[in-house]
Amino acid sequence: EVQLVESGGGLVQPGGSxxxxxxxxxxxxxxxxxxWVRQAxxxxxxxxxxxxxxxxxxxTEYAASVKGRFTISRDDSKNSLFLQMNSLKTxxxxxxxxxxxxxxxxxxxxxxxxxxxxVSS
Amino acid sequence: DIQMTQSPSTLSAxxxxxxxxxxxxxxxISNWLAWYHQKPGSAPKVLIYQASSLxxxxxxxxxxxxxxxxFTLTISSLHPDDFASYYCQQxxxxxxxxGQGTKLEIK
Numbered sequence: 001e002v003q004l005v006e007s008g009g010g011l012v013q014p015g016g017s018x019x020x021x022x023x024x025x026x027x028x029x030x031x032x033x034x035x036w037v038r039q040a041x042x043x044x045x046x047x048x049x050x051x052x053x054x055x056x057x058x059x060t061e062y063a064a065s066v067k068g069r070f071t072i073s074r075d076d077s078k079n080s081l082f083l084q085m086n087s088l089k090t091x092x093x094x095x096x097x098x099x100x101x102x103x104x105x106x107x108x109x110x111x112x113x114x115x116x117x118x119v120s121s
Numbered sequence: 122d123i124q125m126t127q128s129p130s131t132l133s134a135x136x137x138x139x140x141x142x143x144x145x146x147x148x149x150i151s152n153w154l155a156w157y158h159q160k161p162g163s164a165p166k167v168l169i170y171q172a173s174s175l176x177x178x179x180x181x182x183x184x185x186x187x188x189x190x191x192f193t194l195t196i197s198s199l200h201p202d203d204f205a206s207y208y209c210q211q212x213x214x215x216x217x218x219x220g221q222g223t224k225l226e227i228k
Contacts, residue, residue, distance in 0.1 A: 035217075045157075045165065045208050047217040061215045064122070097164055105171065106212040107155035111164035 002027050002110045004098045009115030016088050016119075022081040022098030022112055030054060030076040033101035035108055036083050038094035046094070048072075050101070051081070066092075088119045123147050123211050127220035133228040138199045142223045144192045144209035153213035156185055156194045158205045165208065169194065199225075 008020040020036075033056075036048040049062040051072045060072050071084040081098055095114040102109045124147040134140050144154065152172035157165040167176045169185035172192055182197045196203055204227050209220040 044206075044222040045159075045210075045219045047210075047219065050215075050217070061217075063216045106153070106217075107167060107170045107210060108157075108165075109167055109170075109176065111166070113164055 002100065004100065004110060004112035006096065006098050006112045006115040009096065009117045011118045011120065012088055013121050014088060014090055014119055017084070017086045018088065018117060019085070020083040020096055020098075020115060020117070022083075024079045024081065024098075024100070027100070029074075029079040031103055033106070034072075034074060034081045035099040035101060036070075036072060036081075037097045037099050037108070037111075038092075039097070039114075040091070040094045043094075048083070048096070085117070088117075090119050093117060093119045122216055123150060123214055123218050125209055125211055125218050125220040127207075127209055127223050129223060130221065131224045131226060133226045134199055135228045136199050136201055140196050140199060140225065142194045142207055142209075142225075144187075144194070144220050146190045146192075146211055149189045150211045150213035152188045153211060154185075154187070154192050155210045155212065156183075157208045157210065158203075159208065160205045 003025045006022045012018045033052050035050045049072045052059045069087045073082045097114045098112040099108040100110040126145045128143050154172045156169040159165040168179050168183050173185045184195050207223045
C-alpha cells in the first residue's frame with residue numbers, strides 16, 4: 001500500500017521559515033511527479049505546487065500565492081519530498097498534504113495524512 | 122488562472138437518494154477533471170479522474186460526466202459513508218485549481 005508520511009509542522013512566527021518533509025514508501029518514488037496541497041482550517045483545498053521527476057528535470061510549478069516564498073525539492077535517493085517555506089504569513093496557516101501524481105496522468109491518486117502549520121505571533 | 126465553481130455549496134439528502142454535484146470551469150479544460158471526497162479530519166480521496174473514469178476501488182455508485190466547462194458527479198444511491206465534502210479539480214492548466222467544495226449533509 002502506498003504510504004506518504006509528512007513531518008515538520010508546528011508553530012512559527014510571521015516572517016519565519018519552516019521546512020516540511022514527506023517520506024514515501026511502497027512505490028517507485030523517482031518515477032512520479034509529487035504535489036503539495038494545503039487546507040486552511042475549515043476551508044477548501046488549495047494546490048501549492050508540484051515537482052516533476054528526473055526525466056523532466058525536476059522542474060517545478062507553484063501557485064501564485066506562494067511563488068517566490070516556497071520551494072519544493074526532492075531527494076529520490078531517500079524517497080523524500082520537501083517544502084521549504086520562507087516569509088511565512090498568517091494566511092499560510094493550514095494542514096499541508098504531500099500527494100502523489102500517477103505516472104500516466106496529472107491528478108492526485110494518493111495523499112498523506114497531513115501536517116499542521118500554524119503561523120502566529 | 123482557471124476558476125472552478127461548484128454547486129451547490131451545501132446539499133442535504135437522505136440515505137438511498139440520488140444526488141448530483143456540478144462543477145463549472147471558467148474556460149475549457151477538455152476532460153482534465155478529477156473529483157475527490159473528504160471526511161472531517163481525514164485526507165481527501167480520489168473518486169473520478171479524466172472526468173468520467175472511476176478510480177480503482179471506488180464503488181460503482183459514483184459516476185462522473187462532462188467535458189469542456191461543465192461537469193457532474195452523481196452518486197446513484199447514497200450510503201451513510203458518503204456524507205462528506207466533495208471537491209472538483211482541474212489539471213488542464215497550471216496552476217492546478219480546486220472548486221470551493223460541496224458539503225453533503227444528512228437530511
